[in-house]
Structures are given as structure tokens and as C-alpha cells.
Amino acid sequence: MIALNSPVKPNLKKLFTLLEQVxxxxxxTNFGPLHKELTAKLEDYLGVQNLLLTNNGTSALxxxxxxxxxxxxxxxxxxxxxxxSAFKWQQDEVAFADIDSQSLNLCPKAIKAxxxxxxxxxxxxxxxVYGNPCDVHAxxxxxxxxxxxxxxxxxxxxxxxxxxxxxxxxGDASTLSFHATKxxxxxxxxxxxxxxxxxxxxxxxxxxxxxxxxxxxxxVGMNAKLNEYQAAVGLVNLExxxxxxxxxxxxxxxxxxxxxxxxxxxxxxxxxxxNGAYMPILLDNKQQHAKLIKILAENxxxxxxYFTPSLDKIFVDSNNYGTPNSLKASERILCLPMHAxxxxxxxxxxxxxxxxxxx
Numbered sequence: 377m378i379a380l381n382s383p384v385k386p387n388l389k390k391l392f393t394l395l396e397q398v399x400x401x402x403x404x405t406n407f408g409p410l411h412k413e414l415t416a417k418l419e420d421y422l423g424v425q426n427l428l429l430t431n432n433g434t435s436a437l438x439x440x441x442x443x444x445x446x447x448x449x450x451x452x453x454x455x456x457x458x459x460x461s462a463f464k465w466q467q468d469e470v471a472f473a474d475i476d477s478q479s480l481n482l483c484p485k486a487i488k489a490x491x492x493x494x495x496x497x498x499x500x501x502x503x504x505v506y507g508n509p510c511d512v513h514a515x516x517x518x519x520x521x522x523x524x525x526x527x528x529x530x531x532x533x534x535x536x537x538x539x540x541x542x543x544x545x546x547g548d549a550s551t552l553s554f555h556a557t558k559x560x561x562x563x564x565x566x567x568x569x570x571x572x573x574x575x576x577x578x579x580x581x582x583x584x585x586x587x588x589x590x591x592x593x594x595x596v597g598m599n600a601k602l603n604e605y606q607a608a609v610g611l612v613n614l615e616x617x618x619x620x621x622x623x624x625x626x627x628x629x630x631x632x633x634x635x636x637x638x639x640x641x642x643x644x645x646x647x648x649x650x651n652g653a654y655m656p657i658l659l660d661n662k663q664q665h666a667k668l669i670k671i672l673a674e675n676x677x678x679x680x681x682y683f684t685p686s687l688d689k690i691f692v693d694s695n696n697y698g699t700p701n702s703l704k705a706s707e708r709i710l711c712l713p714m715h716a717x718x719x720x721x722x723x724x725x726x727x728x729x730x731x732x733x734x735x
Contacts, residue, residue: 377676377677377678378676378677378678378713378718378722378725378726379678379713379715379718380678380679380680380711380712380713380714380715381557381713381714381715382715382716382717382718383556383557383561383715384559384560384561384613384616384620384716384717386609386612386613387612387615387616390612390615391608391609391612394410394608394611394612395605395608397410398410398604398605398608401604403604404603404604404605405601405603405604406584406601407584407601408603408604408607409604410604410607410608410611411429411601411602411603411604411607413607413611414429414562414602414607414610414611414614415427415428415429417611417614418567418610418614421614421617422534422535422542422544422569423537423541423542423545424542424544424545424569425569425573426569426570426571426572426573426575426576427567427568427569428567428568428569428570428576428579428580428583429565429566429567429601429602429607430565430566430567430568430583430600430601430602431564431565431566431583431599431600431601431602431603431606432553432554432555432564432565432566432600433458433531433551433552433553433554433555433565433566434458434461434462434566435462435566435583435598435600436551436552436553436566436567436568436600437458437459437462437463437501437527437529437551438462438463438465438466438598438600439568439579439582439583439598439600440527440548440549440551440568440570440579441462441463441466441468441499441527442466442579442582443549443568443570443575443578443579443582444499444525444527444548444549444575445498445525446463446468446498446499446525446527447468447469447498448468448469448470448471448496448497448498448499449463449468449469449470449471449497449498449499449500449501449527450470450471450472450473450487450490450495450497450499450500450501450524450695450697451463451470451471451472451473451482451500451501451502451503451687452472452473452475452481452482452501452502452503452505452687452702453472453474453475453686453687453688453689453699453702453706454475454480454503454505454683454686454687454702454705454706455503455505455529455683455687456503456531456683457687457690459501459503459529459687460501460687460690460691460694461691463501464691464694469497469694469695470691470694470695471490471495471497471694471695471696471697472687472688472691472694472695472696472697472699472702473486473487473489473490473495473697473698473699474486474697474698474699474700474701474702475505475699475701475702475705476511476701477701477704477705478642478643479505479508479510479511479642479643479644479645480505480506480508480642480656480705480709481502481503481504481505481508481509481510481511482500482502482503482510482515483701484511484514484515484517484518486697486698487500487515487518488518488522489697489698490697491518491522491524493697495695495697497524498524498525499524499525499526499527500515500518500519500524500525500526500527501527501528501529502515502526502527502528502529502547503528503529503530503531503532504528504529504530504532504533504536504543505532505642506532506642506653506654506656507532507533507534507536507650507651507652507653507654508642508644508645508648509533509536509538509543509645509647509648510528511645512528512538512543512546512547515547516546525547525548526546526547526548526549527547527548527549527550527551528543528544528546528547528549528550528551529551530543530544530550530551530552530569531551531552531553531558531566532558532653532654533550533552533651533653534552534558534559534560534651534653535559535560535617535621535649535651536648536649536650536651537648537649538645538647538648539647543648544569545569545571547571548570548571548572548575549568549569549570549571549575550568550569551566551567551568551569552566552567552568552569553565553566554566554567554606554610558653559617559620559621559624559651559652559653559716560610560613560614560617560620561609561610561613562602562606562607562609562610562613563606563609564606565602565606565610566602578595581594581595581597582595582596582597582598582600583597583598583599583600583601584597584599584601585597585598585599620716621651621652623652623716624651624652624653624714624715624716625649625650625651625652626652626720627652627655627714627718627720627723628650628651628652628655628714629650630720630723630727631655631712631714631723631726631727634727634731635657635727635730638730638731638735639657639658639659639730639735640657640658640659640660640708641656641657641658642656642658652714653714654682654711654714655711655712655713655714656682656709656710656711656712657709657710657711657712658705658708658709658710659708659710659735660708660735661707661708662707664735665681665707665708665710667733667735668710668730668733668735669681669710671729671733672726672729672730675725675729677712677713677725677726677729678713679710679711679712679713680710680711681709681710681711682709682710682711683706683709684706684707684709685706686699686702686703686705686706687702688702688703689703689706712726713726
């Protein structure tokens with residue numbers, strides 16, 4: 377079976393050395409030495425400041441929102457469910473605007489139309505879908521004109537740069553997921569990158585029950601800290617990240633080159649690199665989609681209809697400013713095998729099977 381995904385396996389010898397260090401210290405959580413080391417190394421590697429580690433990517437979204445004062449959002453319907461459920465869970469108002477039909481990211485024109493129609497959301501939440509950067513400059517301009525804040529869900533965008541600078545430096549906050557299925561992982565975990573240092577300090581209190589050292593409880597908080605065992609996994613995996621990113625990018629480029637005249641694919645941002653987070657293709661219709669899934673499975677190749685359904689079909693009680701592109705994309709999208717352990721002969725087999733089918 378050619379697996380759709382296969383998590384990176386941390387080097388156990390190196391991991392045991394770090395875990396022994398944790399045990400000897402007796403410091404298992406609450407901003408321990410490995411937590412601080414991983415924070416510093418990630419900031420250096422990613423080219424960011426004000427990075428705060430969290431226990432998962434969902435809490436990263438929630439803490440980012442609480443920190444910058446979000447109470448209502450307009451977001452993309454084409455993303456993983458947590459992008460929206462994180463806000464619904466804390467009873468924020470949610471609205472949907474449509475995606476761009478080519479990039480599959482939240483469309484600036486749709487955002488503008490939503491505000492012209494009376495949208496009052498104080499925050500736009502946009503996903504860099506499959507690691508493909510949003511039109512951040514257009515969204516920034518809309519933010520200036522409509523006075524909204526911006527949170528980018530960058531769960532897929534580890535290592536992505538736009539014009540040589542980290543995509544994580546855009547917006548008021550960008551959030552990452554370090555779930556085991558992601559390019560870089562700490563088994564479970566996440567992070568927030570804040571534009572402003574003051575927001576970073578406030579969020580640092582929020583993830584620790586609202587406690588400010590030396591002052592006691594100063595905010596309503598939660599427990600969203602990354603523990604030392606998870607930080608150890610992150611430090612070990614970070615040592616291999618260049619090889620992982622290079623390999624995934626090569627696989628991604630091979631797929632894209634070989635399938636460019638066979639199936640449709642999302643248009644990638646021309647000023648951005650690629651990280652091979654996912655390998656999405658777009659089929660023409662439901663029948664073609666079902667046929668390809670069936671034949672891939674018969675050839676022991678896993679695939680996933682990811683993302684479906686369009687989130688406005690799940691959260692039907694949310695405001696909706698029209699999502700025809702998302703509805704169509706959610707029926708056409710299919711993700712092919714992509715992970716750090718995938719070999720080029722596996723990719724060649726997937727490509728051969730797809731090319732052999734009369735779609």
C-alpha cells in the first residue's frame with residue numbers, strides 16, 4: 377500500500393537522550409529548558425520573532441483570537457474543520473466568504489464584497505491552503521480600509537517563504553500545527569507567531585491560566601502549554617527538517633510536472649517556494665472523482681477527498697456571503713500520497729496509474 381501520509385519518526389537514540397535530561401531535571405512542563413530551546417531554534421529557522429509554543433494547533437487559533445480581541449470572524453469555507461470550529465467552540469460569530477477558484481485560498485474580492493454587504497466581523501481568518509500563500513498584500517490593504525485584524529492559519533505552511541521572507545510574518549498572528557501528520561511535528565503541538573511583542577506576552581499568560589509571574593492571575597486563561605517531552609520530539613525532528621522539506625518539495629515538483637497536462641491543480645503563488653505539505657489535484661466532476669479514487673484504491677494507493685464538505689455546509693447557522701467556488705472545489709479536490717518517507721518510485725506508480733485512466 378502506498379500510504380497517503382506517514383508521520384516523521386523521531387530518532388529514538390537522540391530522543392531518549394533528551395528525555396533522560398528531562399527526567400534528571402524533573403522539569404516536565406511550564407516553560408522548561410527544552411521548551412525555551414525549541415522556541416529559540418524555531419524562531420531562528422523560520423525567520424520570525426514572538427513565537428509562542430502551544431499544546432496543539434486548535435488552541436493556537438483560539439489563543440491568538442483571545443489575545444488580539446477577536447469576537448467575530450469571516451473565514452474560508454475551504455479548510456480543515458478546526459479553522460472554524462476553534463472559533464465556534466468559544467462562541468465567536470462566524471461568517472464565510474468565498475475562495476479564489478485558482479489558488480483555493482480565501483479570495484480578497486470576496487472579503488471586500490462581504491464587507492460591502494454589511495459584514496461586521498472584526499477579524500479575517502485565512503488559511504494558506506495546502507501551504508500555498510494567500511494574497512497577503514491584498515488582504516492587508518483590505519484590512520487598512522475596513523479596520524479588521526488578520527489571523528492566518530498556517531498549519532500547512534511550515535517553511536514557506538514569500539519573496540524570501542517567512543509567510544508567518546504576515547497578519548496580526550499566524551498559527552502553526554505540529555500534529556504528527558504535519559511536515560514538522562511534536563506529536564501534538566502548535567505555535568503562534570505574533571506581529572507585536574505585547575500580544576506575545578499577553579498570550580504567554582493566557583496559555584498558563586492567565587498567570588503573570590510575580591503578579592498572579594492577570595487574565596482569564598487556559599492551559600495550552602507544550603510540555604518538555606513534546607519539545608524533545610520537536611528538537612530531534614528539527615535536526616532533519618531541511619532534508620524533509622527538500623525531499624517533499626522534489627516529490628511535489630515531480631507530481632506537478634508530470635500531471636500538468638493530465639489534471640487540474642491549484643495555482644501556486646508565483647513568489648513563494650513549495651514545501652510539499654500536500655499534493656492536491658482537481659477532477660472535472662463527481663463521476664471522474666469517484667472513478668479515480670476507486671482505481672487508485674485497486675492499485676493499493678491511498679487518496680483523500682480533502683477538504684470536503686465545504687465548511688458552510690457543516691456550520692449552517694453561520695452568516696454566508698456566497699461560496700460557489702468552495703462548493704465546487706470541495707467536490708473536485710483529491711489529495712495524493714505525500715510524506716517524508718514516500719519514494720520516487722511510489723510517485724512514479726501513482727502518476728502512471730493516473731495517466732493510464734481515461735478521465
